[in-house]
Amino acid sequence: MADSIYGLMARFDSASEIFHAAKKVRDAGFKNWDCITPFPIHGLDGAMGVRRSHVPKFSLVGGLAGFTTGMSMIWFTGAFDYPLIVGGKPYFSPLFAFPIAYELTILFTAFATIAGMFILNWLPQHYHPVLKSDQITRGLDDTFYVVIEARDPKFDLIRAKALLTQSGAKEISELEA
Amino acid sequence: MAHSAHTEHAAPAILAEVNPAPLPRAILVENNRSFNWVTEKICGIIEGPTPRWWWISFAVSCFIASFTVLGIVYLVSTGVGVWGHANPVNWAWDIVNFVFWIGIGHAGTLISAILCLLRQKWRTSINRAAEAMTIFAVVCAGIFPVFHVGRVWFAVWPGYLFPVPNANAIWPNFRSPLEWDVFAVSTYGTVSVLFWYIGLIPDLAVLRDRFLKTGNKVKSALYGFFAMGWRGSNRHWSNYEMAYLILAGISTPLVLSVHTIVSFDFAVSLIPGWHTTIFPPYFVAGAIFSGFGMVLTLMLPLRAIFRLEDLITQYHIDCMCKIILATGTIVGYAYGIEFFIAWYGSNPYEGFAFINRAFGHYAWAYWIMITCNVITPQFFWFKKVRQNIVLVWILSIFVNVGMWFERFVIIVTSLARDYLPSSWGYYSPSAVEIFTFFGTFGVFGVLFLLFIRFLPIMPMAELKAVMPQADPHAGHGDSKH
Numbered sequence: 001m002a003d004s005i006y007g008l009m010a011r012f013d014s015a016s017e018i019f020h021a022a023k024k025v026r027d028a029g030f031k032n033w034d035c036i037t038p039f040p041i042h043g044l045d046g047a048m049g050v051r052r053s054h055v056p057k058f059s060l061v062g063g064l065a066g067f068t069t070g071m072s073m074i075w076f077t078g079a080f081d082y083p084l085i086v087g088g089k090p091y092f093s094p095l096f097a098f099p100i101a102y103e104l105t106i107l108f109t110a111f112a113t114i115a116g117m118f119i120l121n122w123l124p125q126h127y128h129p130v131l132k133s134d135q136i137t138r139g140l141d142d143t144f145y146v147v148i149e150a151r152d153p154k155f156d157l158i159r160a161k162a163l164l165t166q167s168g169a170k171e172i173s174e175l176e177a
Numbered sequence: 178m179a180h181s182a183h184t185e186h187a188a189p190a191i192l193a194e195v196n197p198a199p200l201p202r203a204i205l206v207e208n209n210r211s212f213n214w215v216t217e218k219i220c221g222i223i224e225g226p227t228p229r230w231w232w233i234s235f236a237v238s239c240f241i242a243s244f245t246v247l248g249i250v251y252l253v254s255t256g257v258g259v260w261g262h263a264n265p266v267n268w269a270w271d272i273v274n275f276v277f278w279i280g281i282g283h284a285g286t287l288i289s290a291i292l293c294l295l296r297q298k299w300r301t302s303i304n305r306a307a308e309a310m311t312i313f314a315v316v317c318a319g320i321f322p323v324f325h326v327g328r329v330w331f332a333v334w335p336g337y338l339f340p341v342p343n344a345n346a347i348w349p350n351f352r353s354p355l356e357w358d359v360f361a362v363s364t365y366g367t368v369s370v371l372f373w374y375i376g377l378i379p380d381l382a383v384l385r386d387r388f389l390k391t392g393n394k395v396k397s398a399l400y401g402f403f404a405m406g407w408r409g410s411n412r413h414w415s416n417y418e419m420a421y422l423i424l425a426g427i428s429t430p431l432v433l434s435v436h437t438i439v440s441f442d443f444a445v446s447l448i449p450g451w452h453t454t455i456f457p458p459y460f461v462a463g464a465i466f467s468g469f470g471m472v473l474t475l476m477l478p479l480r481a482i483f484r485l486e487d488l489i490t491q492y493h494i495d496c497m498c499k500i501i502l503a504t505g506t507i508v509g510y511a512y513g514i515e516f517f518i519a520w521y522g523s524n525p526y527e528g529f530a531f532i533n534r535a536f537g538h539y540a541w542a543y544w545i546m547i548t549c550n551v552i553t554p555q556f557f558w559f560k561k562v563r564q565n566i567v568l569v570w571i572l573s574i575f576v577n578v579g580m581w582f583e584r585f586v587i588i589v590t591s592l593a594r595d596y597l598p599s600s601w602g603y604y605s606p607s608a609v610e611i612f613t614f615f616g617t618f619g620v621f622g623v624l625f626l627l628f629i630r631f632l633p634i635m636p637m638a639e640l641k642a643v644m645p646q647a648d649p650h651a652g653h654g655d656s657k658h
Contacts, residue, residue, distance in 0.1 A: 040417070053418075140383045
């Protein structure tokens, strides 16, 4: 029975309701579940048991790459490929190379951060059962949903429904896979 | 197991004893609006029919923009001689306009990045439009350095600006602040677009689903393509918010560095009046000053036209006026310090440069600058002035004018009267220069009008997040819903 559906989508009407429901679902031991909210709710990560994001690791790699690129580009062009004396200044110095290396650090960090966000979120993902539900319009407007996926090892349709009802869900619907 | 949140917020016992006066938080969305009201309000602007004023403004903007197009076509086909530059003033309106537009952009990044890090929640209702302003201002700014090379394709190939080897295999001169500027401005433009786009993703998803519901499949697909399949998942929000925070964190040093590097264009040279260490902070303050002037110039009409008084409240206007007051006063202080150092430094050339600015051939420009930049913001000390929307708007125009003249004064007066009296001169712009600059306001207008027609002018998700209902601990049991 549970094979034919993607999961359960339960509606909550306020930020505090979903906050408390999220704690209950987390404590019931579910792993493959999510909250759909129109805006990031302060503290909901903790209530869901979501760990700190890994995006900063991407950013760090990007930043280091940018700085290295800037410095080595200026060394390569000015001191290696075509050394040319301009204004009696040295062929290469980290001082005059710094502004450009600094800007490239920021540029590469920005790209890496955004790439990290997309990769960790598996975006773009234009098809998703949640998006197929017509409730998503309200989920991005003023309503909050808890989605428990059927593939979760602890998923049992009747018990999951009971848990969501007990957590204060206003309406529970089954999502097509 | 699930524990009660009440115990976490137990007030210290001392509070009952001292009975502190309640300090209310500023209300960021007036009239206790609901989340749905915000969505309907912002999306309604895009979904409604195109208003007549929009078409009129768009036509006027296109007409004005055509001046830039004609000016540039004439410049490229004839040569840079069509501009009024001549010895000794070889840098003039092109770099004045470039610095002017870049400076305007800085307020957008300040609002989106620095105020984000400082947790100034009032930024949410103005940050989207201010970031759009940043991007369009950078576009207008970029026109000047790109086209001042005359044969514009040389900027890219064979690499006068970007490091692409030219016919003699010589690379750009990385020791020059002008080359630093190329990287600073192109990084700034790119990161501003990225930051803006990331902010747009959740709102584009809202529009995607709304257009799908009303059966407009083409628009739904277009917005949906850029929404990347966003579905409001909190696991996504977690990474999204981290990415947003990092972008804010890197945009802050970026925005400060961009105008610092712009000021290096002057400060690293040896021209009296340019060769001063005060330039970087003074330029950054001036940039933020002019940018907030432009934000007010743009947002106050938008607020009136779209009836956004509940979202851009008097508190928001107060905050912006106070930033203009603070940065304008810093700019005024910098003008004073420049004079002081010119005297205290005992360099006769430096001293002459400043006396000449105030009392020489360009004194008219200097006093316009002082009036607009030093005197105008002082009106914002008064609450009555800040509450008079029409007056605030007029003053914001003065700020824009003043900051253009600041760049003109710095650049032209210093070059027209440098070391040798035999090489002194007087610069006046040519008609082509005036047309090209005038037209950039049209370019900006066209882009901004397209923005307010097709994209949500305020970040809905961020607005909702600062509303009182968004706090999960706000109303246990007595939730307003």
